[in-house]
Amino acid sequence: MLGLVLVTHAPLGDSIAQCVQHVMGSVPDGFEVVDVPASEDIDTTVKRIQDAARAVQAGAGVVFLTDLFGATPSNAAVRAGAESLNLPTVLVSGCNLPMVLRALGFRDLPLNEVAERLVMGGRNGIVSTGATAPQRQTFNPAKNDDSARDHHQQ
Template structure:
């Protein structure tokens, strides 16, 4: 296993590590090293040696090219095989490297490539556009032709259960697409397309633009009304397409499943607290309408699991509602 060392001036290294782990989950082989006023290169070398045993593969992610953490790390790796240093550490870089380090067969070379790519493509401007995607990658945008019908579903439109997308993951998340979704879950499931199924987001030009901007490079990102997402699911043109769907509420999840969308289970990831709601975990709140939808999903035999990121604890949703006295 390749160790990851984050080294920065001041106290930003522990904060970067904590922020990245909030998104991708706990990372066992990651270490944060601080470089404080009054310390010198030898202090850094000692700190590096304390967390990286002799012979262990390691990638250093440091803040400034040519700064003391970088220079000490360069000295440290110069005499070692399978070790390297990358400067310009940021959250997108950490997310990609952490995900890559968890995979069997991860190497220093592969992690360095991920760090360099993610560190640069993660730098974007909202009004100035985003960094161009590497050649060969498909642009974000609707997977359905613009002329495809939207609005209320005609109950008689063709629905062949053998001519559908392959939904590998359905998540309930008020934020739809954000770091945990685009960074953790997409990397975990590897979908070809990511659909945010939300009437509110699809009809809000600014919000839709923001969601498309933060969509992962590895999957086509789509923001569709729920009815249109159902039509796309049953479109034979997309038969077998490995798909991940994110909805804002259990009511939308219920609408998809009642329409015939097949899923193995529903992941309850995050529902923002609002006045009148009950907080059942630090990330999930419910009101009466939510509870009714969860009960309806349960009656349909749908398994529902509370889980933030792929390597975090899994909790049965109905069990949690019973524990809180809500069902």
């Protein structure tokens, strides 16, 4: 099973973890949050991310979810994955609650399949309904067996 490490600007990660607990009833094993305060040294952040990755990994690899690509949490996660972890990792940036929930649901898939599904889940979690009811949204061109088809059901 894949381990998940959520790396965000503080306090976003802890807030998302609280939402996960609200939705799922508890925060599942194999999920860690590293909230990065503005004052923290990047070397300290990298070490904390590596420690979290080691804590959640179960042999299949680790998915790093970050809030903003190119920002300190994302850069530190890239560095953490590249430096001495010796396990497969992937980083998906732009996380939101639908993406995190999807990540928790797809941890049994191979690492190379997960990133694409998480990006799709994050995008499909963003829905503009305007003044119409969800049943009147525009046609979804996804194939019937594609999880993007039921974008309102994360």
